[in-house]
Amino acid sequence: PPGYIAALPAPVGSPGESQVSFFPNADAAQEQGYRPCKRCRPEETSSEDTDTQLVRLAHAYLASGHPEPVALEQVSAQTGVTPTRLRKAFNNVTSLSFSQFADARRLDQLKTRLQKGQDVTSALYDSGYSSTIRLYEKAPAQLGMTPNTYRKGGQNVEITYAVIDWSLGQILVAATDKGVCAVRLGDDAATLESDLKE
Structure with missing residues (x-):
């Protein structure tokens, strides 16, 4: 068989991006020959409502690493629902739009990369920002300082x-x-x- 179906988050650890496939539910995965994991028993964890499952699935897809911005349509195709349905699920579960959620995730990735000392230009592109201008427009409000100052740990900035x-x-x-x-x-x-x- 192609592999196993795991509940999110999987207790066994995270596989590499090339080893992950996304399905809207366990039935769709089983139709493709996947078997339920005997350790995390995903068939027993399906009591969550559908919206929460969709958001978890979308979050797992976003977390699997994408250096470019990911469109709602791309994520909805991976989750097996329409963009409208996924947008409603995000709003119901997180009270955020999909784009707000994706922006927050991208900012989180940028912060992590800057904290690890990655140069600003590489960090912004690796986090999915399309240009330095877009980042520097939002940086003061989102980082509280310039990206380079954030990278240096906020040196000489009163916090x-x-x-x-x-x-x-x-x-x-x-x-x-x-x-x-x-x-x-x-x-x-x-x-x-x-x-x-x-």
């Missing part, structure tokens, strides 16, 4: 932050005079503050 209790633990929000530069979720303030300083 203020607050840690707030909320239903899932604690949330740290940090900002400069230009915009929000970090939002972190965690269980204790000391760890969140330490992560921010790194």
